[in-house]
Every structure is written in C-alpha cells, then in structure tokens.
Amino acid sequence: MKLPTDPAQNLAVLIRCPSVTPAEGGALQTLEDMLEPLGFSVERPVFSEDGTPDIENLYARRSGNGPHLMFAGHTDVVPVGDEAAWTHPPFAAEIANGEMYGRGAVDMKGGIACFIAAVARHIEKNGGPKGSVSLLITGDEEGPAINGTVKLLDWAAAKGERWDASIVGEPTNPDALGDMIKIGRRGSLSGSVIVNGRQGHAAYPHLADNPVRGLMSLVDALLHPVFDKGTRDFQPTNLEVTSIDVGNPATNVIPARATATFNIRFNDTWTAETIQAEIHNRLDQAAGRKKYRPGKKTAVDYELVWRDRPSHVFLTRDDKLIDTLSSSVAAVVGKSPSLSTSGGTSDARFIKDFCPVVEFGLVGKTMHMVDERVAVADLETLTRIYERFIEDWFGQGLT
Numbered sequence: 001m002k003l004p005t006d007p008a009q010n011l012a013v014l015i016r017c018p019s020v021t022p023a024e025g026g027a028l029q030t031l032e033d034m035l036e037p038l039g040f041s042v043e044r045p046v047f048s049e050d051g052t053p054d055i056e057n058l059y060a061r062r063s064g065n066g067p068h069l070m071f072a073g074h075t076d077v078v079p080v081g082d083e084a085a086w087t088h089p090p091f092a093a094e095i096a097n098g099e100m101y102g103r104g105a106v107d108m109k110g111g112i113a114c115f116i117a118a119v120a121r122h123i124e125k126n127g128g129p130k131g132s133v134s135l136l137i138t139g140d141e142e143g144p145a146i147n148g149t150v151k152l153l154d155w156a157a158a159k160g161e162r163w164d165a166s167i168v169g170e171p172t173n174p175d176a177l178g179d180m181i182k183i184g185r186r187g188s189l190s191g192s193v194i195v196n197g198r199q200g201h202a203a204y205p206h207l208a209d210n211p212v213r214g215l216m217s218l219v220d221a222l223l224h225p226v227f228d229k230g231t232r233d234f235q236p237t238n239l240e241v242t243s244i245d246v247g248n249p250a251t252n253v254i255p256a257r258a259t260a261t262f263n264i265r266f267n268d269t270w271t272a273e274t275i276q277a278e279i280h281n282r283l284d285q286a287a288g289r290k291k292y293r294p295g296k297k298t299a300v301d302y303e304l305v306w307r308d309r310p311s312h313v314f315l316t317r318d319d320k321l322i323d324t325l326s327s328s329v330a331a332v333v334g335k336s337p338s339l340s341t342s343g344g345t346s347d348a349r350f351i352k353d354f355c356p357v358v359e360f361g362l363v364g365k366t367m368h369m370v371d372e373r374v375a376v377a378d379l380e381t382l383t384r385i386y387e388r389f390i391e392d393w394f395g396q397g398l399t
C-alpha cells in the first residue's frame with residue numbers, strides 16, 4: 001500500500017476539502033485515511049458549547065516505547081474573501097510556476113501535510129519512531145477557538161495522555177523556510193478606560209466636566225513612560241490605543257462620557273496580573289493630574305474594564321526540543337533559524353500548560369490572503385526538516 005510520503009499530494013487532497021471554520025469539510029476524514037495505514041489510532045471528538053457551533057476535532061496516536069511527541073495544528077481555514085480575485089480557485093490545489101494555490105496552503109494544512117509525509121517516510125525507512133507520536137488537530141483555530149485545542153487537550157489528558165514535547169506547525173517563517181522558530185509568545189491583554197464627565201455647553205466649560213480632557217491624561221499615562229526595554233528573549237512590551245470613542249455629533253456640546261480601548265502585548269518582565277496592576281496604578285496617578293483639567297478639584301472619574309481573557313506570556317526552555325529542531329533546520333537548509341517570540345498569540349499558549357512547545361512551519365507571507373499559496377519545493381524542505389527532527393529527537397532505530 002502506498003503510504004502518504006508525498007507532502008504535495010497530501011496537501012492537494014486537504015486543500016480540496018472546503019473546511020472553512022466551523023465546517024469539517026472532509027479534512028479530518030482525509031487525515032484519518034492517511035494516518036490509519038501508518039498505524040495511528042484515530043479519534044474524532046466533537047465538542048459543543050452554547051452559542052458556538054459544534055466542532056469536530058481529531059486526535060491520532062501511534063504508540064511506541066519511548067518519549068511522546070505531539071504535533072499540533074488545525075485543518076480549519078479562514079474564508080476565501082473575494083473568490084473572483086483568486087488567480088486559481090481557492091479549493092482546487094492547482095500548481096502554477098512551482099506554487100500550489102489554495103486556502104490553507106500555508107495556514108496550516110501545508111504543515112500538517114508535511115508532518116504526515118515525514119512520519120510516513122520515517123516508518124517506511126526505519127519501521128517507526130522509538131516512542132509515541134500523536135497529532136492533535138482542531139477544526140476551531142480560526143474561529144471562536146472555544147471547542148478546539150483547549151478542550152481537546154483536556155479531553156486527551158483526562159484519558160491519561162501525557163506528552164514530552166510538542167511542535168505546532170503554524171507558518172513561522174517570515175521570508176524563507178528555515179528563518180524562524182517560535183519558542184514563546186508575548187502575552188496579550190485588552191481593556192477599556194471609560195471616563196465619566198458632566199455634559200454641558202462648550203462655551204461654559206466651568207459648568208461642565210469634559211471627559212475628553214480626563215481621558216487625555218489617562219491615555220497619556222498608558223503610553224509614557226515605556227513599560228520596559230525588552231528582555232533577552234522578548235521585544236519591549238507595547239501598548240496600542242486601538243480606539244477612542246466619544247460618539248458626540250455636536251460641536252458645541254461637551255460630552256458626558258469618553259472611552260479609550262487598548263491592547264497590550266507584554267513580555268516576560270510581567271505577568272497578566274502585574275501588568276494589570278501597573279496599568280491601574282498609572283491610571284490612578286494620572287486621574288489626579290491637572291494638566292488637561294486646570295481648576296478641577298476632583299480627580300478624573302473613570303472605570304477600567306478588562307476585555308476577554310488575558311493570553312499569558314510564555315517562554316519554552318527545553319534544550320533538547322529547541323536544539324534538535326534548530327539543528328534539523330540547519331542540516332536541511334544550511335543556516336540556523338532565529339529563535340523568536342514575536343508575533344501574535346497561537347494555540348501554543350494552551351499546549352505550554354501540558355508540555356514544552358515550539359512552533360515551526362511554512363513561510364507565512366500569503367496566509368489569510370487572496371492567492372494563499374506555497375512553493376512545492378518548500379513542502380519538500382519542511383518534510384525533510386520534520387523527518388530529520390523525528391529521527392534525532394527519538395534517536396534513530398527500530399521500534
């Protein structure tokens with residue numbers, strides 16, 4: 001029987017499954033069909049929660065005597081956008097000039113296609129790794145992410161699954177394959193500052209309390225001074241004011257309320273709790289300042305509302321995992337990858353509670369765009385990197 005050793009072929013079949021979140025689209029069935037002949041036992045738990053669509057997920061394990069490696073990813077994809085703008089249809093996997101076009105080509109059906117090809121090649125050559133390999137694949141990464149990786153990890157852990165290391169196959173390389181491994185992620189936190197004033201006539205400001213003045217003091221305090229200068233592994237913490245809302249249509253009326261919303265990406269100088277305390281502290285101090293509110297006797301009347309759950313900062317410190325992956329990249333592409341913590345959050349932030357995790361996949365340039373595509377040569381290169389990693393991380397030999 002022909003094993004799924006060709007990553008381009010694996011990817012083509014996956015791209016042809018229209019698995020826009022929350023649709024399974026045949027993508028998990030395709031994985032099951034590829035993994036069972038490789039000796040994986042496959043389960044496809046469906047998770048539900050009120051107010052969100054039911055989501056099908058996949059957990060596949062090939063058991064062996066030795067450590068346990070988990071590959072994590074998602075088969076769901078973002079919508080195609082303007083389909084007419086695509087040079088090649090988004091679910092056709094057509095190849096032109098050495099590139100395969102399709103939604104999910106790099107984010108991240110391509111990474112999954114390569115990992116499966118790598119395992120298949122390893123099994124063909126060596127009979128199988130000296131340990132267990134599992135794939136933890138969700139259909140809910142690009143959507144609300146409620147019935148996906150978090151529940152899948154808990155579900156598997158409750159069955160007794162334990163992992164020694166994990167690779168997430170998200171597209172981590174900015175320009176060329178081998179550029180970058182992600183070894184951690186900054187934390188993320190969003191909030192709104194609401195200032196309550198007193199409405200009035202713009203010509204009689206002493207009778208009113210303009211909340212825009214108060215908000216300016218508070219926003220100023222959020223932006224200065226800088227939170228930190230960065231650490232060895234992380235760029236400096238950064239706060240962006242993402243919206244300022246007053247909603248006042250009149251030019252001669254002082255409004256009653258003004259709101260600023262912000263997002264902060266914080267490094268390992270902080271925890272979600274300490275950065276929240278710092279922000280509170282800055283706002284409290286700024287509320288008493290008179291710079292924009294001369295003559296006002298009271299402090300700025302404000303509320304701080306945290307939005308969503310915080311994403312926690314993490315940094316993976318597992319020399320075997322990081323060094324083995326780095327040297328696998330270097331052996332295949334001829335240069336060492338940078339170890340980075342840049343960019344947004346990913347499902348790695350959930351996996352890190354269960355085992356050390358790093359992220360490495362394809363080149364991310366076209367993800368979420370019209371004409372998402374991957375160089376077929378990159379699929380072969382990534383497969384060889386993953387294969388080399390499997391050999392070295394488990395140690396070569398027969399099961």
Ligand SMILES: [Zn+2]
Pocket residue numbers: 074107108141170171
């Ligand atoms: Zn992704």
